[in-house]
Amino acid sequence: MTNILIFLVGFLGIVTLVQVLRVSELMSAVQKQDVNEVNEKDNIFNSKMMFIVGGLFLISFVWQYFEWEHLLLPAASSDHGAIIDELMTFTMLLIIFVFFITHVFLFWYTFKYRKGKGNETAYYFVHNNKLEMIWTVVPAIVLTGVILYGLSTWNKITNADTTGAKVIEIYAKQFGWTARYSGNDNELGSANYRLVSPINPSGTNALGVDTRSNDANATWKDDIITSAADNVVHLVKGQPVLLKFRSQDVIHSAFLPHFRVQMNCVPGMTTQFAFTPTKTTAEMKEAEGEDFDYVLLCNKICGVSHYNMQIKFIVETQEEYDTWMSSQKTLSEKLSTQTLLLN
Numbered sequence: 198m199t200n201i202l203i204f205l206v207g208f209l210g211i212v213t214l215v216q217v218l219r220v221s222e223l224m225s226a227v228q229k230q231d232v233n234e235v236n237e238k239d240n241i242f243n244s245k246m247m248f249i250v251g252g253l254f255l256i257s258f259v260w261q262y263f264e265w266e267h268l269l270l271p272a273a274s275s276d277h278g279a280i281i282d283e284l285m286t287f288t289m290l291l292i293i294f295v296f297f298i299t300h301v302f303l304f305w306y307t308f309k310y311r312k313g314k315g316n317e318t319a320y321y322f323v324h325n326n327k328l329e330m331i332w333t334v335v336p337a338i339v340l341t342g343v344i345l346y347g348l349s350t351w352n353k354i355t356n357a358d359t360t361g362a363k364v365i366e367i368y369a370k371q372f373g374w375t376a377r378y379s380g381n382d383n384e385l386g387s388a389n390y391r392l393v394s395p396i397n398p399s400g401t402n403a404l405g406v407d408t409r410s411n412d413a414n415a416t417w418k419d420d421i422i423t424s425a426a427d428n429v430v431h432l433v434k435g436q437p438v439l440l441k442f443r444s445q446d447v448i449h450s451a452f453l454p455h456f457r458v459q460m461n462c463v464p465g466m467t468t469q470f471a472f473t474p475t476k477t478t479a480e481m482k483e484a485e486g487e488d489f490d491y492v493l494l495c496n497k498i499c500g501v502s503h504y505n506m507q508i509k510f511i512v513e514t515q516e517e518y519d520t521w522m523s524s525q526k527t528l529s530e531k532l533s534t535q536t537l538l539l540n
């Protein structure tokens with residue numbers, strides 16, 4: 198009903214506008230004047246309106262900036278996130294600075310050089326080498342600086358020292374994520390897509406982990422895959438973590454906005470991202486509200502349920518992590534009752 202009313206009001210508004218225009222056309226025919234001719238009065242009116250609209254536009258920008266700022270992401274919850282935030286702030290300030298300068302000039306000059314009696318006429322020229330030089334060289338230098346700053350930030354992030362980082366695999370498939378912890382040896386057992394299959398009724402090998410080696414020290418044996426029911430990834434505050442990403446089907450992208458982490462998950466290869474969480478979930482809940490949760494979202498449109506492809510992350514203290522970990526079963530413990538998998 199509301200939609201019909203909105204449509205009717207819009208429709209009637211257009212009809213009214215057309216009628217008003219027709220009346221003004223008829224009036225100009227009667228008075229033998231051309232309504233389309235722009236006279237001095239129109240010029241003054243338009244230039245003043247341009248000035249007012251420009252001013253309101255800039256004021257509304259400032260207002261919105263402060264009004265909606267709280268909807269932006271909170272400060273980074275990772276070591277490297279802080280330097281990404283610095284880069285972001287620097288770039289935004291630069292853009293806003295240029296935006297203000299150019300827009301103040303844009304609206305001021307349209308007002309200043311409006312056509313009319315007693316007004317200066319804007320100087321008209323076809324070409325000016327000096328100006329061309331300035332507006333080519335200055336942006337080129339500034340942008341080169343921004344790019345160099347960005348590249349050095351990127352290098353710092355991607356060349357992080359991963360020795361001592363806990364290795365966790367994040368496996369993507371349409372439409373969900375599974376985590377595999379590397380266990381005490383901090384080494385993931387190898388995996389192969391040809392082993393991805395439903396092996397037996399009590400369990401599947403959805404990640405394609407190669408469990409064929411029966412060697413006591415086989416790297417797969419102490420790997421821990423959490424059950425789908427407990428689909429949460431646990432991290433320890435201050436403990437560097439190396440996430441290794443794989444995908445079963447299409448390209449997904451693991452996006453952890455609060456940690457400023459994003460990495461594509463590509464079928465047929467392993468990608469990785471190392472970082473150190475700096476705030477526990479409990480600390481974040483205190484600062485951001487009880488509803489807060491760290492989350493990993495898929496950031497590549499990968500199919501119909503892409504919008505809901507996510508997994509929760511929990512950052513906790515070492516003691517909390519150890520308590521949780523001790524309740525988990527390793528892959529070999531899980532498979533001891535499923536001999537089929539060991540064939």
Ligand SMILES: [Cu+2]
Nearest residue numbers: 449495499506
């Ligand atoms: Cu996806």
